[in-house]
Amino acid sequence: MPEVTMSAALNAALRDALTEDPRVLVYGQDIGRLGGVFRVTDGLQEAFGANRVFDTPIAEAGMVGAAVGLALAGWKAVVEIQFDGFSYPALDQVVSHVAKYRERTRGRVEMPITIRIPSFGGIRGKEHHGESTETYWVHTAGLKVVVPSTALDAYRLLRLAIADPDPVIVLEPKARYWSKEDGELTVDGPGIGAGRVLLDGDACTVVTYGAMVARCLEAAELLAGEGIAARVVDLRSLSPLDVPLLGSCARETGRVVVVHEAPLTLGMGAEITARVMEEAFDHLEAPVARVTGWDVPYPPASLEQHYLPSVERIAEAIRRTVKY
Amino acid sequence: MATIDPRGGTEPFRLIAPDGTAVGDTEVGLEPNELRELLRWMVLARRLDRECMALQRQGELTVYPPFEGQEAAQIGSAFALGPDDFVFPSFRELAVALVRGVDPVQYMQYHRGTWHGGPYDPRATRFAPICVPTATQISHAVGYAMGLRLDDIAACAIAYFGDGSASEGDFHEAANMAAVFRSPAILFCQNNGWAISVPTTSQTTGEIWKRAEGYGFPGVRVDGNDVLAVYRVTKDAVDRAHDGDGPTLIEGLTYRVGPHTTADDAGRYRDEDEVQRWRALDPIERYRAWLLASGHADDAFVAECDTSAEAEVTRIRTDVIATEPPPTEWMFDWTYTEPSEPFLRERTEALGDA
Numbered sequence: 177m178p179e180v181t182m183s184a185a186l187n188a189a190l191r192d193a194l195t196e197d198p199r200v201l202v203y204g205q206d207i208g209r210l211g212g213v214f215r216v217t218d219g220l221q222e223a224f225g226a227n228r229v230f231d232t233p234i235a236e237a238g239m240v241g242a243a244v245g246l247a248l249a250g251w252k253a254v255v256e257i258q259f260d261g262f263s264y265p266a267l268d269q270v271v272s273h274v275a276k277y278r279e280r281t282r283g284r285v286e287m288p289i290t291i292r293i294p295s296f297g298g299i300r301g302k303e304h305h306g307e308s309t310e311t312y313w314v315h316t317a318g319l320k321v322v323v324p325s326t327a328l329d330a331y332r333l334l335r336l337a338i339a340d341p342d343p344v345i346v347l348e349p350k351a352r353y354w355s356k357e358d359g360e361l362t363v364d365g366p367g368i369g370a371g372r373v374l375l376d377g378d379a380c381t382v383v384t385y386g387a388m389v390a391r392c393l394e395a396a397e398l399l400a401g402e403g404i405a406a407r408v409v410d411l412r413s414l415s416p417l418d419v420p421l422l423g424s425c426a427r428e429t430g431r432v433v434v435v436h437e438a439p440l441t442l443g444m445g446a447e448i449t450a451r452v453m454e455e456a457f458d459h460l461e462a463p464v465a466r467v468t469g470w471d472v473p474y475p476p477a478s479l480e481q482h483y484l485p486s487v488e489r490i491a492e493a494i495r496r497t498v499k500y
Numbered sequence: 501m502a503t504i505d506p507r508g509g510t511e512p513f514r515l516i517a518p519d520g521t522a523v524g525d526t527e528v529g530l531e532p533n534e535l536r537e538l539l540r541w542m543v544l545a546r547r548l549d550r551e552c553m554a555l556q557r558q559g560e561l562t563v564y565p566p567f568e569g570q571e572a573a574q575i576g577s578a579f580a581l582g583p584d585d586f587v588f589p590s591f592r593e594l595a596v597a598l599v600r601g602v603d604p605v606q607y608m609q610y611h612r613g614t615w616h617g618g619p620y621d622p623r624a625t626r627f628a629p630i631c632v633p634t635a636t637q638i639s640h641a642v643g644y645a646m647g648l649r650l651d652d653i654a655a656c657a658i659a660y661f662g663d664g665s666a667s668e669g670d671f672h673e674a675a676n677m678a679a680v681f682r683s684p685a686i687l688f689c690q691n692n693g694w695a696i697s698v699p700t701t702s703q704t705t706g707e708i709w710k711r712a713e714g715y716g717f718p719g720v721r722v723d724g725n726d727v728l729a730v731y732r733v734t735k736d737a738v739d740r741a742h743d744g745d746g747p748t749l750i751e752g753l754t755y756r757v758g759p760h761t762t763a764d765d766a767g768r769y770r771d772e773d774e775v776q777r778w779r780a781l782d783p784i785e786r787y788r789a790w791l792l793a794s795g796h797a798d799d800a801f802v803a804e805c806d807t808s809a810e811a812e813v814t815r816i817r818t819d820v821i822a823t824e825p826p827p828t829e830w831m832f833d834w835t836y837t838e839p840s841e842p843f844l845r846e847r848t849e850a851l852g853d854a
Contacts, residue, residue: 196612201650227650233680238639238673245657247644248622251650253643265669271635272639280617280629283834304561318835341837369840451842 182363183353184294185327188361189334192256194224197252200338202229203335204239204256204292207430208256213258214294215352236262240269243289243438244277254290254338260347261304262335263293267312275318275344287341290334294440295323296387296437298351298484300477306350308438313345314415314447320344321415325389327357329412345369347414349387371418373425376406379498383422383448387412388435388485389418394395395490407495414444422448423455430461435485462500506681509707512753513733514723518781520561520789528732532796538579538727539791540805542571542784546597547809548604551817552594552611556762562613562823565592566758569725572783573690575599576730577658582654586626588641589604592633593660613834614825620734623775635661635668638687642674645683645741656684656741658734664695666711667703675749679715682742686734687749690724690757693778697769709751724752725783728790755781 181187193200202220204212208231211218221229232239236257243253257263270291277287297306313321320342324330330348337344366372374389375396384392389410396406407429411418426432432452434445445466452464466483475483515524530538542695549568556564567574574595581587587596598606606620617629627646641659648655665671666689678685689708693700711720718740722733730752737748755778758768766775791797832839832847841848 233673233676235672235673238637238642238677241636241639241670241674241720242643245588245640245645246647247643248628248640249644249647249651251647256706268670269636269639272636273631277629278837280615281834282615282619282830283828283837284621285623286837290773319834345590367838413629415841419842495627 179356179358180327181354181356182324182327182330182348183214183216184381185331185357185361185405186334186348187218187220189331189338190220191219191223191340193254194220194228195334197338200251200252200254201246202254202256203232203260205232205234207231207256212256214350217256230286236266237269238488240266240274240291240395244269244273244287247277247287247289248285252288252290252338252415254292257291257293259305260293260295260307260309263309266282266291268316270319270343271316271473272369273372275316278342279318286341287343288341290333290337290346291343292346294350295347296349296351297474298387298482300351300480303474303476306480308436308469310347310414310438310444311442312486313475314444320413321347322368322413323347323349323386324408324412325349325386326418327355328359328361331361332365333412336368338369338436347386351387352390355390369413369416371382371411371421372407372415373432374410375406375408379405379408379427380494381407381425381432382433382435382494383395383409383491384435385414385444386437388437391487392435392485395494398487398491399494404494404498417447417451419455420454421452422451426452426456427459430459430462431500433465433489433490433493433497437469437484439471440466441471443468465497467493470486502699510709510721511584512721512723514726515732516726516786516790517730520786520793522790523728526728526790526794528735529730530731531781535791535796536801538575538731539784539787539797539802540808541575541579541595541599542727542787543805544812545571545575546784547813548598548816549594551813552608553758553762555817555820556611561608561611563761563763564611565761566594567592567756569755569757569778569783570690570692570785571595572727573724573730573754576727577688577734577752579752580731580734580743582655582738584626584653585738586628586641586644586655588628588644588657588659589630590637590661590665591630591632592662594658597627600625602627604816605823608816609823612820612823614823617779620656635665635670635674637661638671638674639677642681642683642685645678645685646681648684649681651732656686656738656740658686660688660690660697661695663689663700663703663708664698665690666708673716675711678788679717679746682744682746684685684735684744685747687747688734688740689749689751691751691756692754694760694770695758696760696764701766709749709753714751717749717751719749719751721751721753723780724754725786727783727787749802754783755788788830
């Protein structure tokens with residue numbers, strides 16, 4: 177099997193969706209001739225024409241608002257927001273309209289809209305280019321939120337998102353765009369909402385998503401050398417959350433560590449911890465630990481290694497939880 | 501003729517003066533029966549609007565935003581639309597909804613507090629759900645118009661918004677995108693003088709219609725209380741859109757003679773004198789006078805408009821009052837197409853049948 181980067185896998189997902197469904201449109205800023213700042217849309221305008229793959233003015237609210245009207249006209253917009261920190265102008269359109277339209281029309285009008293947002297830190301980016309926005313979207317009923325961690329999963333999740341009749345936010349971990357994976361690009365597998373166990377173990381469950389998945393696997397590898405068998409769960413979907421998987425892993429291992437880049441307070445860790453408690457309170461051998469970004473604005477490049485959960489910080493939290 | 505708009509500025513396009521005399525070419529392409537229809541719609545709209553105020557006072561509606569004074573702006577523009585043209589309203593366009601064939605009883609569920617958005621089928625009547633966040637509906641219209649262009653369908657989308665909404669960034673983003681994509685979109689601003697308590701003069705120091713030039717498409721200022729003039733400029737914009745000539749910005753100068761909503765007390769921020777000045781510019785009185793003088797209608801027709809409006813509004817009132825609150829499970833039934841297991845657990849808990 178050929179090796180593929182996450183960026184190339186996402187490109188293939190868009191290409192295949194555009195090919196299979198003539199109602200799919202791809203638009204955003206610099207996504208035409210440039211092919212997107214991360215080259216995810218490379219060559220798509222050339223292949224599908226400027227009617228279906230096009231640049232827009234710099235207007236995130238307008239871009240997402242237009243997707244609502246396009247949906248009413250029977251089109252499926254795949255909107256690229258250039259960076260996480262620039263998604264905020266679109267928040268009103270997403271929260272007030274995209275997420276609510278199906279409900280407001282009693283199911284008569286669906287919003288098959290996909291919003292792709294290159295997300296999170298770890299690339300020594302500028303201010304506003306390293307933010308974790310997931311809590312805003314996850315807190316909004318009517319949306320689905322997915323976060324791929326590998327190239328093949330990125331292909332699958334983006335295809336599922338585009339095919340979904342409901343709006344899906346796809347948070348693409350920038351730090352993993354150039355990571356490679358071997359295998360066949362396919363949509364086969366479980367639907368949106370299913371997490372996966374990437375590494376089995378019985379000492380502790382490490383729950384994570386996005387770019388932190390690779391770090392957690394590294395930490396687990398390190399700990400395996402110390403005789404600690406950590407189980408690593410890649411959530412893949414933050415909304416809906418795979419609560420049954422969280423419950424079964426918590427019951428089986430009795431210990432849970434949650435890892436994410438977003439700040440601690442009201443990050444996904446808060447929700448995951450609460451769910452674990454509800455699902456497996458009687459099985460827990462230790463308090464659920466959270467390894468997260470700090471409650472500070474995302475720091476400049478020279479400090480980001482002190483902000484992002486490091487392999488050592490993750491490993492230490494697992495050791496602490498196992499020894500508790 | 502001196503300006504009749506107390507706000508001054510560019511004289512708006514006008515065909516009928518406030519006293520009912522023609523001041524322009526009233527041959528706008530409407531047949532006599534259609535000219536009569538305009539009056540019938542305006543009379544029905546006002547009668548229904550007043551009934552809705554009463555229904556709110558009687559506890560049958562939660563909050564209601566009246567549009568009295570704006571009948572010509574709404575009826576005239578809605579009447580110019582074709583069956584495939586799509587309306588993106590704000591929250592004050594009940595008169596437009598009537599012309600589009602939206603069931604007023606279903607529309608009123610929004611204000612009765614039984615459903616958000618209005619449970620009518622937006623695609624059936626080409627009338628989008630009520631939109632309360634100011635100006636956000638404009639980009640929906642532009643997106644719909646972009647879709648029409650991609651499908652090569654000769655139709656258009658029209659967004660209604662107010663002078664206050666024109667201050668929102670959403671207005672600018674949508675207008676600019678409409679221009680860039682040469683979308684068959686009409687941006688119809690009902691400048692009714694007030695955004696709740698803030699007068700238009702505090703929203704903008706310029707004239708809203710003039711902004712169109714900056715975006716690169718035509719703008720027009722029309723007397724929003726002259727139904728024939730509103731019809732004419734909207735019809736021109738519709739024709740341009742259908743012909744592939746892109747968007748138009750229309751500023752209709754009109755006035756909200758009532759409060760912002762039933763929760764508002766307009767006496768706190770504006771003088772009754774101003775309201776009376778505008779009552780003298782009443783759109784229905786003006787058009788009725790012209791219609792009678794032109795010989796297109798007689799007193800019997802005018803009387804029949806009132807009678808039929810009364811009967812129709814009585815029926816609507818009865819049906820609105822008969823509307824029951826929705827079953828609790830409806831709160832969960834349309835949030836997702838395929839609800840997740842955790843979501844269904846909440847539903848079960850809420851319904852108490854675990």
